[in-house]
Structure formats: structure tokens, C-alpha cells
Amino acid sequence: MMLCKLADFGLSRALQNAQEYYRPSQDDHVPFRWMSPETLVGGAATMASDVWAFGVVCYEVITGLVPYAGLDMPKVVALLKNEGRLALPAGTPPGLERLVAACWQTSPDVRPTAAALSPALSAIATALSVPLADVNPALQEETRI
Helix, strand or coil, X not given: CCCCCCCCCCCCCCCCCXXXXXXXXXXXXXXXXXXXXXXXXXXXXXXXHHHHHHHHXXXXXXXXXXXXXXXXXXXXXXXXXXXXXXXXXXXXXXXXXXXXXXXXXXXXXXXXCHHHHHHHHHXXXXXXXXXXXXXXXXXHCCCCX
16 A cells, blocks of 8 residues: 655645644745645645645646746736636546546635545546556656756
């Protein structure tokens, strides 16, 4: 069995349970490209915001690109406020596309739980008959991140 822990290392803190949270201060340098909409506007960093960040990491793995490249923090905030999302490439397995979209739900309450991600990823891996590198040949090349 593999154990995977999700965290946004810019904001990670030891929490005792799912109801606890961390709220960054004004002076914190934050990894805004991976932050959820509620955290970007000063809300709490919770397990649901870590699930959002997991979706962004999935985008990075699938595309090999830096999320929101060329956009500063105010532009990312504006994009997310208008329901804008990173675009996954054509050919992304539908199950993976649905999982990433679920991670990027505006409301933290409707995002999957961290515990639900592992079985969802296992189901996607089982359903795939094509290696991910065949979906995005750039993944076979040297990384662009």
C-alpha cells in the first residue's frame, strides 16, 4: 500500500484534524499559482484547498507547464473569480479530466476529500489502456518546468 500526503508546502502546517486550518498573514510569500480561490482572497488554507492544489499539480504533470504562466497574482485571482480554469489538453483521459475538474470546484464543500482521491486515481489508472506519456508526448522529453 502506498501512502500519499497532500500539502501546499508554502502553507503546510501540522493540523490535528480536518476542522483545523491555517490562515496566511499579509507578509507571507505565497505560492499563488496553486492556491484555491478562497485562500487567494484571504480565506483559510484547509484540506479542501489542498485538494485544489492537487488538481493544479495534476495539470502540471499532464501538461509539463507552469500553471497560469505569465499571469501575476491579481490576474489569477480575477480569472478564478470569473470561473476561469486551467485548460487540460485534448486527449486527457476523461476520468482524469473529471477528477481535476472536481478538485477545482469553486465551493470547497463540493470538492472531493483527500481520502477520495486515492481510490479515484486507482480507478483511472485501471481504466487507462494507454500510458500517460502517449497522451502527451512532451512528457517523454526533458521537463519544461
